[in-house]
Amino acid sequence: MLTVKQRELLTYIDQQLKASGVSPSFDEMREALDLKSKSGVHRLISALEERQFIRRLPNRARALEVVRLPDTQGAAPTPAAAPQPRAVVPANDTIDLPLAGRIAAGTPIEALQGQDSFPVPAALLGPGEHYALEVSGDSMVDEGILDGDYVLIRKSDTAREGEIIVALIDDAEATLKTFRREGQMVRLDPANRAHEPQRYDPRRVKIQGKLAGLIRRYH
Numbered sequence: 001m002l003t004v005k006q007r008e009l010l011t012y013i014d015q016q017l018k019a020s021g022v023s024p025s026f027d028e029m030r031e032a033l034d035l036k037s038k039s040g041v042h043r044l045i046s047a048l049e050e051r052q053f054i055r056r057l058p059n060r061a062r063a064l065e066v067v068r069l070p071d072t073q074g075a076a077p078t079p080a081a082a083p084q085p086r087a088v089v090p091a092n093d094t095i096d097l098p099l100a101g102r103i104a105a106g107t108p109i110e111a112l113q114g115q116d117s118f119p120v121p122a123a124l125l126g127p128g129e130h131y132a133l134e135v136s137g138d139s140m141v142d143e144g145i146l147d148g149d150y151v152l153i154r155k156s157d158t159a160r161e162g163e164i165i166v167a168l169i170d171d172a173e174a175t176l177k178t179f180r181r182e183g184q185m186v187r188l189d190p191a192n193r194a195h196e197p198q199r200y201d202p203r204r205v206k207i208q209g210k211l212a213g214l215i216r217r218y219h
Helices: 004-020 026-032 038-050
Strands: 054-056 064-066 094-104 116-121 130-136 150-154 164-169 173-182 185-189 198-200 205-215
Touching: 004 026, 004 038, 004 064, 026 038, 038 054, 094 173, 116 130, 130 205, 173 198, 173 205
Parallel strands: 094 130
Antiparallel strands: 054 064, 094 116, 130 150, 150 205, 164 173, 164 205, 173 185, 185 198
């Protein structure tokens, strides 16, 4: 039987995935469940994973999939039936995404300039138009995004509170941060305590897309 908090977290993750197709961040989950720290979120996720209600998707930042939901509120879940087969993209199918240069996971650097292409397994991509960026800097390490990673970005000019976005500042500099609103300002939050949030007048910020996946190369 799931605890109240486990059930609340499972429901919240399921709702966010259905609404946006992107797993909520640990900060979003902590705030939604009114927990004091991310360690509580980690424990709940581990418990749900052990009970096979969710699974982590490899090679993707903060990616979770809801495998099943409890049958009834307050009742212990019955063993899951065999899942219905879903359409699967062959693992060897690739899509060449535009590689739009490097993006700062620190202070903003160069603007996006697509010159090359980057082959990506088609199975990693959901609906919508995507492009890839190489990450420079360490300000998003607590979200599992490291210097040298390649992030897959789904094009969008809007974002919800707490989503990781590509923000273009003053039409000149691009950065990868978590989107927040603070009064009349836009706040771009890092995921590294060594870095400070960046605050801008909304007129200076253009949303260029939202994080959809991540690829890491090991040399």
